[in-house]
Amino acid sequence: xxxxxxxxxxLNTETGAGRIDLKFAPQNVTHRVPxxxxxxxxxxxxxxxxxxxxxxxxxxxxxxxxITEGIVPISRLDIRAFSEDELRDGWRLACVARxxxxxxITVPPLTTRPKAATVGxxxxxxxxxxxxxxxxxxxxxxxxxxxPDLQRIKNAISDLEVTVxxxxxxxxPKVLRAANWKVTVTIVDNALVxxxxxxxxxxxxxxxxDLGTTTVVATLLDLNTGTPVAVKSMLNMQQPYGxxxxxxxxxxxxxxxxxxxxxxxxxxxxxxLTQEVIEESKVSASHVYEVAIAGxxxxxxxxLGVETEPVGVAPxxxxxxxxxxxxxxxxxxxxxxxxxxxxxxxxxxxxxxxxVSGVLATGMDRDKRTRLFxxxxxxxxxxxxxxxxILATAAPAGxxxxxxxxxxxxxxxxxxxxxxxxxxxxxxxxxxxxxxxVGICGSGLVDACAELVKAELLDASGRFVKDEVAxxxxxxxxxxxxxxxxxxxxxxxxxxxxxxKVYLSQRDVxxxxxxxxxxATGWRLLLEELDLVDLDVQQVxxxxxxxxxxxxxxxxxxxxxxxxxxxxxxSAGNVAGEGAKMVLLSQTERSGATALLNEVNYVELSDxxxxxxxxxxxxxxxV
Numbered sequence: 001x002x003x004x005x006x007x008x009x010x011l012n013t014e015t016g017a018g019r020i021d022l023k024f025a026p027q028n029v030t031h032r033v034p035x036x037x038x039x040x041x042x043x044x045x046x047x048x049x050x051x052x053x054x055x056x057x058x059x060x061x062x063x064x065x066x067i068t069e070g071i072v073p074i075s076r077l078d079i080r081a082f083s084e085d086e087l088r089d090g091w092r093l094a095c096v097a098r099x100x101x102x103x104x105i106t107v108p109p110l111t112t113r114p115k116a117a118t119v120g121x122x123x124x125x126x127x128x129x130x131x132x133x134x135x136x137x138x139x140x141x142x143x144x145x146x147x148p149d150l151q152r153i154k155n156a157i158s159d160l161e162v163t164v165x166x167x168x169x170x171x172x173p174k175v176l177r178a179a180n181w182k183v184t185v186t187i188v189d190n191a192l193v194x195x196x197x198x199x200x201x202x203x204x205x206x207x208x209x210d211l212g213t214t215t216v217v218a219t220l221l222d223l224n225t226g227t228p229v230a231v232k233s234m235l236n237m238q239q240p241y242g243x244x245x246x247x248x249x250x251x252x253x254x255x256x257x258x259x260x261x262x263x264x265x266x267x268x269x270x271x272x273l274t275q276e277v278i279e280e281s282k283v284s285a286s287h288v289y290e291v292a293i294a295g296x297x298x299x300x301x302x303x304l305g306v307e308t309e310p311v312g313v314a315p316x317x318x319x320x321x322x323x324x325x326x327x328x329x330x331x332x333x334x335x336x337x338x339x340x341x342x343x344x345x346x347x348x349x350x351x352x353x354x355x356v357s358g359v360l361a362t363g364m365d366r367d368k369r370t371r372l373f374x375x376x377x378x379x380x381x382x383x384x385x386x387x388x389x390i391l392a393t394a395a396p397a398g399x400x401x402x403x404x405x406x407x408x409x410x411x412x413x414x415x416x417x418x419x420x421x422x423x424x425x426x427x428x429x430x431x432x433x434x435x436x437x438v439g440i441c442g443s444g445l446v447d448a449c450a451e452l453v454k455a456e457l458l459d460a461s462g463r464f465v466k467d468e469v470a471x472x473x474x475x476x477x478x479x480x481x482x483x484x485x486x487x488x489x490x491x492x493x494x495x496x497x498x499x500x501k502v503y504l505s506q507r508d509v510x511x512x513x514x515x516x517x518x519x520a521t522g523w524r525l526l527l528e529e530l531d532l533v534d535l536d537v538q539q540v541x542x543x544x545x546x547x548x549x550x551x552x553x554x555x556x557x558x559x560x561x562x563x564x565x566x567x568x569x570x571s572a573g574n575v576a577g578e579g580a581k582m583v584l585l586s587q588t589e590r591s592g593a594t595a596l597l598n599e600v601n602y603v604e605l606s607d608x609x610x611x612x613x614x615x616x617x618x619x620x621x622x623v
Contacts, residue, residue: 019418019430019549021102024048025068032432034549034571039065039072039105040094041573049227050094050107063094069104072097125586129223130340131188131206131289132160135199138181149176153185153192164192165338171195186336188290191325193338203287205229207274207335208580210354211266211295211303212236213245213378214402215545217577218273220281220288226585230277237265237272238302243404244378245298249312252302259305266303267332274333288335291328292342292580296352296379300343303331314606316349321597342583344593348602350394355381357579358543359600360593362572364390370536372523373572374561375543376401376550380519383600384526386536390596391529393603395522400508400515401442401546407490407505410439417493417502418549420447422455425476429493437494437502443549448504449512450557452491453621457481460623462513464489464506516560517618522605523562524614529603534562541572548573559622 022042023030033042040063043050051062061081067090074087075096082091136156141147147155149172154162172195175183179197186194186204204224210217217233241251241262251258278285293300297318301308304326310317328339344353355375359365364373368387375381380397383390403409403416410416414433417440421428429444431437440448452458456473457465464470470478480492488505495501527533540561542550552569555561561569583590605611 019432020099022099023069023102023104025104025106027107033099034551035100036098037571038095039092039097039099039103042099043094043105043107048107049225061093064091064108065094065097066090066106066108067092067097067103068106070101072099072103125226125582125589127223127226128586128588129204129206129290129584130342130587130590131186131204131223131584133184133186133201133204135184135201136182138176138183140181149173153195157185157187160187160190162187162190162192167338168192168195186289188340191338191340193289193340194286194336200287203284205283205288206290206292206584207277207288207333208577208584209270209273209291209293209295210357210574210577210580211270211293211299212354212545212576213296213299214239214243216269216273217574218270218277219577219581220277220283221581221584223584228581229283230281232273232276232280234269234273236299237269238262241265243399243402245296246312248302249298249308252307253309253312259302259307262302263305264332266299270303271332271334274335278335285335288328288339290340290342290584291331291333291335292344292584293331294344294354294357294576294580296354297346297349298352300346300353311349316606318346318349321345321347322594342590344579344583345597347392347597347600348394348604350379351381351392351602354576355383355392356593356596357577357583358572358575359383359390359579359596360582360589361575361579362541362543365592365596365599369538370532371539371541372526372537372562373541373543374519374523374547376519376547376560377544378402380522382519382522382526384523384530384532386530386532389530390600391526391603392600393522393526393605395518395605397515397518398511400445400511403440403442403445405511406440406445406508408439408493408502409445409508410441412441412443412545412549415439416441417444417448419551420444420451420493422451422474422477425455425474427477427480427493440493440502440504442546443551443554445504445508445512446554446558446560447551448491448493449509449621450551450554452504453557453623457491458509458621460620462509462619462621464491464509512558513619513621516558517615520559520561520618521611521615524618525605525608525611526603534564537562537564538568540564540569541575542569543572543575545574547571557622559618559620563622 019032020035021030072092077096078092134157138152175195184196184200206221208219216236219231220229222229241248306319322345323343326341328341344356346352364385370386373383380395383392399405415438416432417429417437418432419430470481482497483489490503490505492500493502548571552566
């Protein structure tokens with residue numbers, strides 16, 4: 001009955017099942033990604049810069065990489081970009097090179113400073129950061145020229161109407177005279193945030209943060225080239241206060257000292273990551289002038305020390321949709337003392353800045369297609385656009401996808417079953433780390449239920465079939481259906497009847513049904529609002545870390561997403577982090593993020609009288 005945990009290469013690229021390893025050189029890092037993604041996107045998701053100016057459309061022919069292990073078929077665009085010898089040596093264009101098996105890839109260093117940067121969802125961003133540096137040479141004052149120091153600087157950058165902080169004013173007299181009146185000034189938007197001796201224009205950095213409830217990611221960007229310099233992630237140090245935002249809000253309601261502690265741990269998480277990316281890149285902290293933070297409304301309020309109780313109780317009110325000018329040090333981030341912080345606005349209490357960032361990154365507001373964006377998690381955010389109108393909502397999915405409420409559930413770490421397939425009455429598992437299974441993570445849970453439904457061991461209602469039916473439908477796998485001493489019926493994924501090490505219980509199936517029904521009800525109600533049906537949806541974007549590893553075929557099989565061809569269902573990657581990069585690289589994109597507040601209509605599900613009836617209709621598995 002025990003499945004083979006070492007099976008890593010039996011993949012189904014049509015359904016997106018399985019995981020593959022991409023090893024990048026000279027970075028000497030390996031990233032695990034779903035099959036079928038482009039090498040360009042996989043690199044970008046993980047902070048590896050590949051030269052490109054066309055946004056991944058194959059026209060600039062700059063994204064050249066060498067495949068040193070594994071096979072990537074030669075495309076018609078490769079034939080135009082490389083000689084026969086180069087093609088034989090494994091050279092391919094990263095934007096059209098699909099990774100359908102594990103690969104070793106050499107990424108050449110950037111040879112130019114591009115005027116455009118690209119992000120992992122194929123969006124092109126014109127490089128025009130809000131952070132500017134100007135090297136200026138000023139005339140020294142005399143008795144006949146008594147213009148104040150600040151005015152001399154303003155005269156030298158007369159195309160800008162700058163404001164200045166007191167802390168910068170304190171530096172100006174000393175720095176100007178010590179530098180013999182040859183200095184570099186740094187302006188963020190219109191604020192003069194620093195002055196340095198000599199020409200330091202080559203050092204201009206910013207950090208993009210994806211402030212997640214579970215995981216926080218920091219990406220250090222070179223604003224001169226638009227490319228990532230270092231990427232780090234860690235678990236949010238608020239974890240001891242609960243796995244979801246409701247738990248953390250509850251903590252602040254029950255203990256008046258909890259808010260201060262939650263603020264401190266969030267700040268420590270952000271600053272810890274900051275110091276890691278700075279140390280790895282050997283960049284001076286004083287040369288990091290701006291940060292962008294994409295997080296849900298609760299996470300942002302907690303890190304700023306703002307009371308969150310109104311967010312957690314009806315009618316669910318945030319303190320603000322948009323934030324005033326903030327500094328990085330307001331978040332406990334230790335970089336340049338006057339560094340600015342851009343915080344994404346939010347649509348509502350449960351559709352926050354991380355989703356605004358994701359909508360920006362995926363271009364939902366610029367595409368004429370009908371597209372459905374789903375960020376799958378404890379709280380599932382859903383965006384629907386028909387090319388003219390954009391609707392947003394949130395559906396409470398619970399912790400099933402995080403595997404927190406699952407009998408043998410665990411995070412996506414070594415030993416977690418992440419892929420389950422059933423072929424010819426045989427069970428096959430893929431386990432993170434290629435080790436013996438010790439539990440199952442969210443993607444494995446979805447796969448397991450989808451495969452058992454297809455094998456007819458789970459009926460449409462989500463109940464395990466009786467033994468006699470199981471023996472008829474799947475004679476070999478019927479032995480995996482057992483009853484525990486507690487009386488609960490389970491399907492053994494690893495182990496045997498005497499020692500069921502990892503299993504799927506009837507209660508686990510119910511947890512998944514409740515979660516997927518809530519999400520399906522959410523997007524169905526949005527479809528109704530725009531007078532659309534399932535087949536009108538031209539693309540489904542699965543966002544977030546969980547969405548990136550979810551099998552499209554399994555998502556369709558359990559009814560989590562509309563019943564569409566799997567090619568229409570796309571893993572969008574960490575779009576919250578990508579949007580955070582975009583607003584640092586482009587003032588235009590930053591304006592676009594703010595404009596989304598007026599373009600997206602929020603639909604509240606909790607007061608819909610028809611929600612419960614539709615929820616019940618979505619509990620069963622499609623047949």
